[in-house]
Amino acid sequence: MSAILDASAILALLLKEPGSEMVATWLGEAAISSVNMAEVYSKCADRGLDPSDVKGLFAGLGVEVLSFSDRHAMVTGQLRAQTRSQGLSLGDRACLATGMVEKRRVITADRVWLTLGLDIEITSIR
Numbered sequence: 001m002s003a004i005l006d007a008s009a010i011l012a013l014l015l016k017e018p019g020s021e022m023v024a025t026w027l028g029e030a031a032i033s034s035v036n037m038a039e040v041y042s043k044c045a046d047r048g049l050d051p052s053d054v055k056g057l058f059a060g061l062g063v064e065v066l067s068f069s070d071r072h073a074m075v076t077g078q079l080r081a082q083t084r085s086q087g088l089s090l091g092d093r094a095c096l097a098t099g100m101v102e103k104r105r106v107i108t109a110d111r112v113w114l115t116l117g118l119d120i121e122i123t124s125i126r
Contacts (some may be wrong), residue, residue, distance in 0.1 A: 003030040004099040007039035008109035019109055019125030028062040035068045035094040072097050086112050
């Protein structure tokens with residue numbers, strides 16, 4: 001697994017949004033944190049999709065769901081001060097923290113992440 005997918009990347013793929021083709025190239029070697037997977041289920045529910053249907057779609061993607069540990073949580077908290085002014089959500093910081101802890105590139109649809117100056121490789125799909 002060489003990359004951590006943000007919820008926005010998975011949503012782009014599932015909903016066939018711009019950038020979905022780029023996300024597809026990472027399938028089979030990517031992971032997502034359980035926190036960001038919860039975000040995927042929540043956003044899909046907002047669109048009227050049944051979580052069990054989403055789980056079925058996700059199962060065929062070859063993306064591992066990583067447990068969110070105390071270490072991930074601590075790094076998420078540490079990112080708060082550094083990312084507050086850019087308006088990053090808890091889910092955003094959880095994704096970045098997962099990439100930092102796991103030492104993997106992060107794939108997102110959120111271009112503002114490219115301006116954060118963090119010690120992590122970030123790829124925007126848009």
